[in-house]
Amino acid sequence: MRVTLLGTGDTTGTPTPGCDCDTCLEARARGVERTRFSVHVENERTGESLLLDASPDFRHQFLTQDVSLPDEVVVTHVHFDHLDGLGNAYRLVDDLPVHAANERDPKTGTSVAGTVREKYDYLDPVSVREHAPGETFRAAGFDVTLVPVDHPPLVCYGVVVQDSETGAKLSLTGDTSYDVPTKSRDALRDADLLLADAIVPAALCDHHPMGGRHEDGDGVPRTFGTKHMTREGALDLAAELDADTTRLVHVSHFYPVEEAFDDALAVDGEQYEF
Template sequence: MRVTLLGTGDTTGTPTPDCDCDTCRAARDRGVERTRFSVHVEDEASGDALLVDFSPDFRHQFLREDDAHLPDAGIVTHIHFDHLDGLGNAYRLFDDLPVYAADETDPVTGESVADTVASKYDYLAPLDTHPVSPLEPFEAAGFEVTLVPVDHPPLVCYGVVIERDGATLALSGDTTYDIPEASLDAMRDPDLLLADGIVPASLADYHPKGGRHLDSDGVPRTFGTKHMTREGALALGDDLDADETKVVHAAHYYPEDEAFADEIAVDGETFRL
């Protein structure tokens, strides 16, 4: 199973447009970027390809990573635009595109993620939306996939576990450190964990809600109300006994001297599980 990180950034990406902060300047100088989130998973023997989340940067990502085949199926974890709005790229690119999303009704929107995908993109003839139940494995493009509920208020959001031929990839989804126990159980022992770590814990004081879910040293593992800190993401990897953890969904607010550490992913990184 080959995993390609198409997009490793948060909602504005790094470099952020019209931003002259030290981190954005350094990213430009290094020729690296963190576009909006998306992960490509491929079985190299069969060529089966699965896409987790449809970044608004879809076109750029697939042109840049020209050995990443267009997906045979896709998964949508939640309905924020940086994870969903790239679905519009399905126009003229696919004859048929199965897209899997959770069937639980969101009390905020009054519909499930699958309902929102189907209604928002009802004009796309190739799109075939498949509602699936969280914590119940299903098959997509030849991979065994499980959606796991996480904590990203006010909307429902899901992490993802993907398995094939004994290899396991886990994605935390956009979440705080307060992931339900049943979801943690489903995510345990991955070969690779991609964990949301939007900023380092040192920046939690800058959020109006501060930091939460403190560790034994008082370090916040949640930033505000929706995302983990870097420290929370890495702690989650330890909790799950992940063989390797990469921090994703990183913002340009990381200080320059921390923003390009090995554990914080950048676009184009590839892993073979």
Template sequence: MRVTLLGTGDTTGTPTVGCDCETCREARDRDVERTRFSVHVENERTGETLLIDASPDFRYQFLRDEVALPDAAVITHIHFDHLDGLGNVFRILRSLEVYAADETDPATGESVAETVADDYHYLDAVTVHPTTPLETVRICGLDVTLVPVDHPPLSCYGLTVEDPETGAKLALTGDTSYAIPDRSRRQLADPDLLLADAIVPASLCASHRAGGRHENADGVPRTFGTKHMTREGALELAAELEATETRLVHLAHFYPAEEAFEEPLAVDGEVYEL
């Protein structure tokens, strides 16, 4: 299973358009970037490929990293930076199987699957498969399980991708606070590679209008505001899940420049063989 990190940034990416902060300047100097979130998974045994979230930067990411177009996709939630890349299917793919949760979201009155089907009803290539969280489905020869996480006010999901022959396991937290339900934590546990939402360091919580929450025993916030984990929260989660390797993703350009490219913060284009 080959995993390519197509997009490791948050809603605006790094460098951010129109921004001349030290972190964005440093990214330009290093010639690295964090486009909007997306992950490409290739089943090397079958030659099939799975896309996890459809970034608005879809076209650029696929051209830049020269990966194969997807046979299927999983959409974790309906925020534009994870969904709107589906429009790139038009006149590029003849078919794309799209998997998304079938649970009704109280905030929208419909499931993620229903929203995807409604928003992209004009794309004949897209076939949406409503998928029950915590029930494993076989996609591209891999075992995929959606796991509920905490990203208010919308329903949001992380997931695991496991190779049924080799036992290799990829886990993604999805966009989430530290308050991931226990059942989801059990499903996410023991991955060979964990991709964990870590939007900013905990030190920036004081500047958020909602502050920080889910403090650890030392008073360090593990959630920034209400929706995303801090770097410290993500690393604590990785330790709890006993991840063999961890990469922090969905990163904002608000990281101080001297911290923004330290390990284990990911940048676009990283490739992992599991």
């Protein structure tokens, strides 16, 4: 299994267009990017590849990273920074199965799978495959499971990708607060690589209108507002899940510049083989 982090940023990416904050300026000076979130997983045994979330930066990512176009896609939720890259299927691929959960969202009245089907019904290559959360299915030669996480007000899922032949395992928390259900934590546990949502450091919760949530024993918030983990929350979850390697993703440009390029925070283009 070869994993390429195509996009490691949040909804605006880093550097953010029009922003001259110290972090965006430093990112430009270093020549690094955190584009909108997406992960490429290559099955080196079969030559197939799986895309986890379709970033709006799809074109840029596939032009700048040495990876093949995807054979299949998994969509975790319907926010545009994880979904809207599917429009790139037009004239690039002949057939693109898109896997998504069939659980009806009380907020939207439809499932992730239903939203993908409605939004991209004009794209002949896109065919939607519906799956129940927690049930394993095959995609690009891998065993894949969507696991519920906590990203209000919408349903959202983490992803477990396993190679039954080699035992390799990738876990993705998806966009989530620290309040990941126990059953989902068990599914995500013991991965070779864990990708964990860590949008900001906990200190920035003081600036959020809703503050922080899910404090640890020292009162440090592990959730920023209600939707995403803080860096501290992601690291606490990672310690519990005991992955061989953890990379913090979905990182915003709000990290102070002196912390924004710490080793724990991923940047686009990182690759892992296991």
